[in-house]
Amino acid sequence: SSASSAEGEASNPGSLQARTASAVELRVCCKHLLDRDTLNKSDPCVVLLMQSQGQWVEVDRSEVIRSNLNPVFAKVFMVDYYFEEVQKLRFEVYDIHGHGGLGTHDDDFLGGMECTVGQIVAQKRVSKPLFLKYGKSAGKSTMTVTSEEISGDNGFVELLFRAKKLDDKDLFSKSDPFLEIYRINDDGSEQLVHRTEFVKNNLSPIWEPFKVSLNSLCSCEEKRKLRCVVFDYDSRGKHDFIGEFYTTFEEMQKATGGNKIQWDCMNPKYKLKKRNYRNSGVVILLDLKIHRVYSFLDYIMGGCQIHFTVAIDFTASNGDPRNSCSLHYINPYQPNEYLKALVAVGEICQDYDSDKKFSALGFGARIPPNYEVSHDFAINFSAEDDECEGIQGVVESYQSCLPKIQLYGPTNVAPIISKVAKVAANEEKTQEASQYFILLILTDGVVTDMADTREAIVRASYLPMSIIIVGVGNADFTDMQILDGDDGILRSPKGEPVMRDIVQFVPFREFKNASPTALAKCVLAEVPKQVVEYYSSKALPPRGPKGSAPGSALNSPQ
Numbered sequence: 001s002s003a004s005s006a007e008g009e010a011s012n013p014g015s016l017q018a019r020t021a022s023a024v025e026l027r028v029c030c031k032h033l034l035d036r037d038t039l040n041k042s043d044p045c046v047v048l049l050m051q052s053q054g055q056w057v058e059v060d061r062s063e064v065i066r067s068n069l070n071p072v073f074a075k076v077f078m079v080d081y082y083f084e085e086v087q088k089l090r091f092e093v094y095d096i097h098g099h100g101g102l103g104t105h106d107d108d109f110l111g112g113m114e115c116t117v118g119q120i121v122a123q124k125r126v127s128k129p130l131f132l133k134y135g136k137s138a139g140k141s142t143m144t145v146t147s148e149e150i151s152g153d154n155g156f157v158e159l160l161f162r163a164k165k166l167d168d169k170d171l172f173s174k175s176d177p178f179l180e181i182y183r184i185n186d187d188g189s190e191q192l193v194h195r196t197e198f199v200k201n202n203l204s205p206i207w208e209p210f211k212v213s214l215n216s217l218c219s220c221e222e223k224r225k226l227r228c229v230v231f232d233y234d235s236r237g238k239h240d241f242i243g244e245f246y247t248t249f250e251e252m253q254k255a256t257g258g259n260k261i262q263w264d265c266m267n268p269k270y271k272l273k274k275r276n277y278r279n280s281g282v283v284i285l286l287d288l289k290i291h292r293v294y295s296f297l298d299y300i301m302g303g304c305q306i307h308f309t310v311a312i313d314f315t316a317s318n319g320d321p322r323n324s325c326s327l328h329y330i331n332p333y334q335p336n337e338y339l340k341a342l343v344a345v346g347e348i349c350q351d352y353d354s355d356k357k358f359s360a361l362g363f364g365a366r367i368p369p370n371y372e373v374s375h376d377f378a379i380n381f382s383a384e385d386d387e388c389e390g391i392q393g394v395v396e397s398y399q400s401c402l403p404k405i406q407l408y409g410p411t412n413v414a415p416i417i418s419k420v421a422k423v424a425a426n427e428e429k430t431q432e433a434s435q436y437f438i439l440l441i442l443t444d445g446v447v448t449d450m451a452d453t454r455e456a457i458v459r460a461s462y463l464p465m466s467i468i469i470v471g472v473g474n475a476d477f478t479d480m481q482i483l484d485g486d487d488g489i490l491r492s493p494k495g496e497p498v499m500r501d502i503v504q505f506v507p508f509r510e511f512k513n514a515s516p517t518a519l520a521k522c523v524l525a526e527v528p529k530q531v532v533e534y535y536s537s538k539a540l541p542p543r544g545p546k547g548s549a550p551g552s553a554l555n556s557p558q
Contacts, residue, residue: 024121025148025216026077027191028062030093030130032140033069033110040236041067042095044110046143048077051088064096067237074180074195076216079117081149087117091143093130111138120147146191148215156213158289159252161196162206166265166281169232169240174201176233177242179283183218184225193217193226198233203281211291214249222250230265230283243267243280255285294542296528299535302542304433306352307359307423310342310394311416312379313443313472314365315409321402327444327473328407330399337472337508338442339395344516345440345468345523346391357387360394361416366406373408375415411445414452417460417467424463433540436531437465444473446480451493457483458491461498466530468523471507480505500533501526 028046036042046062062075081087092112111130120126130141161179169175178198182190194212199205218224226247231239243265255261264279271277300306319326329336335343350356363375378386380397381404388394417439424437447453457467469484471477483490484505489497504526511519535541 022081022149024079024081024117025213026079026120027073027146027148028075028077028091029070029072029144031070031142031144033071033093033130034138034141035069036095036108036110037067041069042110043067043097044069044071044093045096046073046075047092047094048079049090049092050079051090056090065237066235072192074192076212081117081121088114089117089120090114091145093141093143109133111141111143113143115145120145121149148213155293156211156291157217157249157252158209158211158287158291159285160207160209160287161283161285162204163230163265163281163283164204166203166205166230167242167267168203169242174203175240175242176200177202177205177230178233178239179207180229180231181212181217182227182229183216184227185219190227206286209287213293214290218249222253223248226252228263228283230281241267245283252285252288255288256290258287261285291536291539292541294532294535296531298542299433299436299531300352302433304531304543305354305435306349307435307437308346308349308353309359309361309420309437309439310346311361311363311376311413311439311441312338312342312398313411313441313445314362314405314407315411315445316364316407317409317411317475318407318444318473320407328402330402339398340516341442341470341472341508341519342394342398342440343391344520345470346394347516348520348524349438350391356390358391358394359386359420360388360397361386361419362401362405363413363416364407364409364411366408368404371406375412376419410448411443412449412452413441413443413447414449414456416441417453417456421456421460421463421465424460424465428463431538431540433535433543435464436534437463438527439465439467441467441469442472443469444471445475446477450479450482453483454490455492455494457503458496458498461500461502464531464534465502466527467503468527469503469505470519470523471505471509474509477505477507500530500537502530 030044033042033044043064043066045064048059048061049056050059059079060077062073065071065073090112093110095108095110097108109132111132113128113130115126115128125144125146127142127144130138130143132138163177166175166177176198179196181193183193184190193216194210196207196210199207214220218226226249227244228247229244230242232242233239245263245265247263252261262282262284265281265283267280270280318328321328321330323329324331327337346358360379362377362379365374365377366372367374367377368381379401380386380388381401388397420437420439427435460467469480471480483503490503491497504523506519506523508519511522
């Protein structure tokens, strides 16, 4: 989340939900695309871009559909929708050649259109003409984008299909079958839900398992009709129809728990013409798994506690605390940057911690009584209990420890990450969504133990834990951006990737003139998602009766 967008937003300081998005699924189809190929038709692919700080950034891209000027893309684009933001989207269609990437030449560009997430959500369906570069029309080419919100009572279903003894449509080899599933809407129209890969030269294929949201599959209505069609794949886009059958999600659910369910794959023409016609093969649903989707609020309301730890940088580069130029200088009239950042973030986190006790640690100082350097000491100097009473208790411990320590170095943060990770690892063993740990690191410089820090973050990414780093002062924090996984996957020195992105880095100077709530909002923007990601990856429901409520996939209470 960028500083500028956070500053401009109205804020609710008492709630982490202030910027929680709704997840929206977008589906795309095109009509009358330009034909750029001499022998075949164009092979279109859609690229989705989103505007961020005035720049268009690629979010995702669809599959390539061979030789088709009226493609219906199976790809589902997932975007987060923020009611309070104008989120500009751009859809671009390219003609893809061979196995290479996107075409770079103007003649590979088939057209683009722009709209906002809000427009698509409000209208549910947006159709627009496509334009080439410099505002030139792309003939009759149009694009339609439809949206569906992933609502709270929703989930995902994982399906595993196979077929047996399908009709052979090829002369010199066997069919290359693929399966398409369509949802039949109230108005009788059909919406493509999923298209499997094709299996080469095989009349009894097993398709890869796939996940779809229940909203997408059946609009969360178990009895809604679904049409399933099997085709023989053709590289020129002229796929041969093998057969079809109709079902419902209610019927599909019989395939849970290792039970199989099968349908006759029927070709209506053959049924009319051939007296002894039975089917064109059978399609079997081997397995169905339902994945419930819970929200951040579900976990919090189920009793999950957010345990908050703050770690403060006491290295010598901060300057002597007695000097008014020091970042640690205690001015009776104006809190320093460390205190501003601590209070802004802490005041929001304390709403989610029932005992209102926070662990407060320091690093990079020589501490009494022996004045040896420590990289993970309690700022209240209690070896047994590093917790302070509320944010005010942390502030008082910070102010009282400053005269007792000697600022030193280096800036090593791996020991503190490992210390909190150790507590989080004990929590993980409970196999319950009961405690989640947020570590706020306030530092004035780039860490010196970067390799160990990367290793510690990779380990922590497997635990119920998030790390927020706020850069205080005017140092060059470019290297710190590496730790924030937004620009690519963070890896340990041995090359092991993080299991999930758990680090958010923010330079405090971007918020110097902003309200404290703007900083908190930006810093905590990713936390709800990280909490849900962690518990979802472990398949842990919220605690209490909510998480264990009986009932079917579509009507079990949230």
